[in-house]
Amino acid sequence: MDAVTLNDYNLEAGFLGGQQEGMLDLQKAMQAGQITGRDTTNQALTQEPLKAESLEKTLKLLEFRTQDIKLWNAIPKLTAYNTVEEFLQLASYGAERGGFYDEGELSDVEDSTYVRRSELVKYMQVTGEVTMQAQMVRSFVDAMRKETENKVQWILRLANKSLTKADSEIIPQEFNSLYKQHASIGVTPDFLYATFEDYYNSNVVIDLRGKSLKQEDVEKGAVKVDENYGSIDTLFAPTTVISALAQDYYQDQRILMNASDGYKGVIGTVPKTIATTLGDAALMSDKFMKADPKKTLANPASSVKAPAAPSSVNVALTADTLVKYSGAELGNVFYAVSSINRYGESNLTAFATPVTLAAGQRPNITVAPGAGAIPASGYVIYRTKVTTAGSPTGLEFFPIFKISVAQVASGYNGASAGVIGDRGYFLPDTEQAFLSEMNEDVMSFKQLAPISKLDLAVLSMSRRFITFLFGTPQLYAPKKMVRYINVGKVLN
Numbered sequence: 001m002d003a004v005t006l007n008d009y010n011l012e013a014g015f016l017g018g019q020q021e022g023m024l025d026l027q028k029a030m031q032a033g034q035i036t037g038r039d040t041t042n043q044a045l046t047q048e049p050l051k052a053e054s055l056e057k058t059l060k061l062l063e064f065r066t067q068d069i070k071l072w073n074a075i076p077k078l079t080a081y082n083t084v085e086e087f088l089q090l091a092s093y094g095a096e097r098g099g100f101y102d103e104g105e106l107s108d109v110e111d112s113t114y115v116r117r118s119e120l121v122k123y124m125q126v127t128g129e130v131t132m133q134a135q136m137v138r139s140f141v142d143a144m145r146k147e148t149e150n151k152v153q154w155i156l157r158l159a160n161k162s163l164t165k166a167d168s169e170i171i172p173q174e175f176n177s178l179y180k181q182h183a184s185i186g187v188t189p190d191f192l193y194a195t196f197e198d199y200y201n202s203n204v205v206i207d208l209r210g211k212s213l214k215q216e217d218v219e220k221g222a223v224k225v226d227e228n229y230g231s232i233d234t235l236f237a238p239t240t241v242i243s244a245l246a247q248d249y250y251q252d253q254r255i256l257m258n259a260s261d262g263y264k265g266v267i268g269t270v271p272k273t274i275a276t277t278l279g280d281a282a283l284m285s286d287k288f289m290k291a292d293p294k295k296t297l298a299n300p301a302s303s304v305k306a307p308a309a310p311s312s313v314n315v316a317l318t319a320d321t322l323v324k325y326s327g328a329e330l331g332n333v334f335y336a337v338s339s340i341n342r343y344g345e346s347n348l349t350a351f352a353t354p355v356t357l358a359a360g361q362r363p364n365i366t367v368a369p370g371a372g373a374i375p376a377s378g379y380v381i382y383r384t385k386v387t388t389a390g391s392p393t394g395l396e397f398f399p400i401f402k403i404s405v406a407q408v409a410s411g412y413n414g415a416s417a418g419v420i421g422d423r424g425y426f427l428p429d430t431e432q433a434f435l436s437e438m439n440e441d442v443m444s445f446k447q448l449a450p451i452s453k454l455d456l457a458v459l460s461m462s463r464r465f466i467t468f469l470f471g472t473p474q475l476y477a478p479k480k481m482v483r484y485i486n487v488g489k490v491l492n
Contacts, residue, residue, distance in 0.1 A: 070286040071236055072160040072445075074438050080446035080471060086118040087474060115190060120168070121448045122175040125468035126154050132461045144463065148453060151467035155451055160288045163445075163473055164432070170378035170404045173342045178443065179432070181475040182483055192478065196413065197322055200425055203227060205483050209329075210427055212244040212488040213237065215274055221435040221482035222276035230437060230480025235274065235281045237433030238290035240489040242283050246270045247491045281435060291431055294396045295348055295382065297336070303344025308370030310349040310379070313337045317355070320362035320414055324424035330357045331386035335422075336397045337367050339376035346370070348382060350392040357386075357424075365420040367408065378404045381420065383428050398428030427486045436481035443481075447471040 067073075101107050128151045134143040166174035183199050184192040193199040200207070203224045206217060222232045237245075249271060274281045301309070315335050336350035349370075355363055367379055382397035389395055403412055403420055413421030436442055448470040456464040475481065 068287060069156050069160040070284050071163050071289065072156060074234065074284065075163065075473065076438070076440040076444045078440060078444045078446050080121055080448040083121045083448065084118050085121060085446045085472060085474060086116065087476060088114045088116055115192070119176060119472045119474050121446070121470055121472050122173060123468065123470050124155055124158050125466050126151050127464060127466050129462050129464045135463070148465070148467070152451055155467055155469050157288065159469060160286070164289050167402065169407070170402050171340065171342050172377065175472040178434070178473055178475050179483060181473070182478045182481055184478055196425065204479055204481065205485060207485050208487050210430055210486055210488045212248070212491050213241050213433060213484060214245065214248055217484065218274045218281055218435065219276045221484070222278040222281065224482050225435065225480055226278045228479035230442070230477060232276065232279055232281050232435050233437045234284055235433060235435045236284045236286055236289065237487070238431045239285040239287050240290065241431050241433050241487050242285035244488065244491045245283065289432070292399045294398045294429070296396060297348050297350055297393060299347060301344060301346045305343035305374055306346045307339040307341050307374055307376035308372030309339055309346040310337050310367045311370045312368040313349050313351045314366040315351045315355045316364050317358070317361045318364055319360060320421070320423060321360060322414065322423050323360055323362050325357050326359055329386070329424070329427065330359065332356050332388065333386055334384045334392040334395060334397070335363065335365060336382040336392065337365065338380045338382065339370060340380055340402070341374060341377045343374065345380060348397060352392060354390065362414065363422045364415050365422060366418065367420065376405060378402055379408065381422065385428055400426045400428055429489070430486040431489060433484040433487055434481055435484070442477045443473065443475045445471055445473050
């Protein structure tokens with residue numbers, strides 16, 4: 001048989017049987033245009049171009065990176081040898097009295113004061129799974145390797161967020177965060193403060209009442225740490241807090257035309273360190289320290305295993321001299337409550353009537369639990385900013401504090417049993433930060449097991465594995481750390 005050549009095709013009469021549109025189809029197929037390979041699926045090849053789709057072999061990161069997890073990277077890591085890690089907190093060297101004696105005289109005994117503490121090791125883990133087919137297909141990424149990396153990042157995100165937010169009193173499976181241990185509220189002498197009011201009025205809490213953090217606040221914090229015989233080297237805060245602090249310098253900056261390095265066209269200098277009387281404090285912004293997101297009544301539950309939302313919420317006012325609300329914080333607001341457990345958070349249940357915040361008046365919140373198969377272990381109290389609205393529908397609610405079911409039962413913030421008091425310790429739409437020294441004499445993360453991977457038995461056409469981290473933070477010297485609360489997100 002003779003070979004087929006181009007002479008066998010009547011190109012002048014048109015391709016595909018002489019049809020004029022056939023030539024147009026061929027021309028279209030030879031032009032790339034802006035159509036991707038994905039867009040040619042199930043299309044006739046004479047209608048769309050034969051075109052290779054460009055897929056880079058490196059999967060682009062759409063979420064966070066390891067360098068974003070700054071608090072986790074900075075906290076010292078130590079080895080834990082038990083599921084209960086005990087330690088002693090030195091509360092006092094002894095009373096400052098006497099000390100000079102006559103020749104040959106025996107001095108008085110002065111006892112140091114220790115507080116014996118313990119923190120339970122908690123278990124963070126997540127399961128990953130990759131099918132056999134995904135392992136065989138290597139078009140743009142090694143699926144097993146990438147899924148392992150992804151699950152490590154998932155654990156790191158959880159650990160970093162929990163370092164300032166976790167509370168075992170509200171969710172028993174969590175460890176106690178640095179902020180929770182810093183408060184150390186309970187029956188003395190095992191705890192540093194008998195009530196939250198005592199903690200709030202101590203020299204380790206600075207309440208900015210919605211103002212942005214400034215250099216003078218860092219200086220005040222350093223002096224307070226020094227009063228407790230500590231040192232400072234780092235200020236940790238959400239990105240918005242560090243940004244507002246940097247913006248405070250913009251109007252005072254100048255360009256030195258004859259400087260040794262010369263002006264290179266770069267305007268503005270963002271401070272990386274704040275100098276204080278007691279030393280320099282590096283400014284570390286950690287996006288995972290930011291407050292939990294605001295919600296509306298339309299937001300659904302975060303998990304199918306989340307508890308049912310409260311069936312009803314009621315708010316009434318009562319006189320209380322310890323209420324902190326004043327000035328622009330007074331006015332009409334709305335309250336809402338959600339239920340939480342270790343799986344997630346329910347939708348919000350609001351009190352439909354505006355509450356008028358007034359000086360010396362404490363809102364008392366009563367919550368009726370919802371009926372559900374999985375019970376709540378705690379509640380999140382939400383509040384709007386001062387508003388003129390007559391209905392909570394469409395308003396933005398901000399989380400102000402969390403409380404356990406047991407705390408509700410015994411009464412909270414001066415309220416009677418079964419009632420939650422809001423004395424205004426925390427304001428909506430604000431952040432928190434802390435100033436301390438990042439060394440193992442002040443704090444550490446005790447690891448019973450560092451971040452690890454365990455392959456599970458193969459029971460189907462896929463490989464499953466667990467990535468896990470067992471540990472707990474420990475704050476050895478809580479008085480050598482200053483906590484800023486109600487920090488504004490914008491410069492003011």
